[in-house]
Amino acid sequence: xxxxxxxxxxxxxxxxxxxxxxxxxxxxxxxxxxxxxxxxxxxxxxxxxxxxxxxxxxxxxxxxxxxxxxxxxxxxxxxxxxxxxxxxxxxxxxxxxxxxxxxxxxxxxxxxxx
Amino acid sequence: xxxxxxxxxxxxxxxxxxxxxxxxxxxxxxxxxxxxxxxxxxxxxxxxxxxxxxxxxxxxxxxxxxxxxxxxxxxxxxxxxxxxxxxxxxxxxxxxxxxxxxxxxxxxxxx
Numbered sequence: 001x002x003x004x005x006x007x008x009x010x011x012x013x014x015x016x017x018x019x020x021x022x023x024x025x026x027x028x029x030x031x032x033x034x035x036x037x038x039x040x041x042x043x044x045x046x047x048x049x050x051x052x053x054x055x056x057x058x059x060x061x062x063x064x065x066x067x068x069x070x071x072x073x074x075x076x077x078x079x080x081x082x083x084x085x086x087x088x089x090x091x092x093x094x095x096x097x098x099x100x101x102x103x104x105x106x107x108x109x110x111x112x113x114x
Numbered sequence: 115x116x117x118x119x120x121x122x123x124x125x126x127x128x129x130x131x132x133x134x135x136x137x138x139x140x141x142x143x144x145x146x147x148x149x150x151x152x153x154x155x156x157x158x159x160x161x162x163x164x165x166x167x168x169x170x171x172x173x174x175x176x177x178x179x180x181x182x183x184x185x186x187x188x189x190x191x192x193x194x195x196x197x198x199x200x201x202x203x204x205x206x207x208x209x210x211x212x213x214x215x216x217x218x219x220x221x222x223x224x225x
Contacts, residue, residue, distance in 0.1 A: 004156075031211055033211075035215075040122075040217055041217060042118075042201065042215040042216055042217035042218055043157075043201065043203075043215040044215075045212060045213075045214075048211055048212065050211055056211075058212070059214075090156065090157070094211075100145075100162045102147060102159040102162065103159075103213060104159075105156035105157045105158070106156055107155065107156050108154075108155075108156060
């Protein structure tokens with residue numbers, strides 16, 4: 001089975017802190033994604049990566065950066081956490097976009113910024 | 115981007131049928147996905163439609179009409195474990211990697 005793991009299920013940080021969210025997948029997938037999920041807004045794409053060291057902005061990249069140094073690992077960085085970044089963060093991975101190639105999701109990290 | 119609309123909530127009785135509608139607007143449609151998400155868990159893939167028509171997978175079926183920008187997910191013989199949020203997501207030709215998600219429909223199954 002495809003497995004996508006995230007470093008923490010719950011995280012509490014203070015405003016202004018630098019926050020790292022880690023995601024690891026074990027299926028040699030080329031593509032990895034970071035979303036945030038908020039009530040009434042659904043999943044919104046923050047950043048994605050289609051190869052090592054490659055990244056593209058999603059729909060809401062402001063206040064975030066990412067790093068992909070190894071194929072299996074994709075990190076989301078909040079340079080200076082703010083209260084409006086309190087959310088559920090979901091990582092996903094997939095193979096080539098052609099065909100079905102659905103995205104597989106990790107369990108999520110619920111981040112609270114106080 | 116895409117505008118994806120689906121109802122916020124639906125309630126049904128165990129053993130019944132529920133149909134969750136999803137409408138979308140996109141300049142270059144390239145596939146529609148349905149995901150199931152139980153509270154506090156990761157979304158899991160249910161179905162994929164890229165051509166018009168009905169795809170059946172056991173108790174779940176998904177329908178697509180590209181000309182109408184419309185899909186539905188049909189859940190038959192509802193079970194309590196089907197209580198979850200159902201997410202509609204669309205892939206666009208302008209960027210094959212991205213999925214755009216609707217806000218999700220929370221289905222509650224009552225005994």
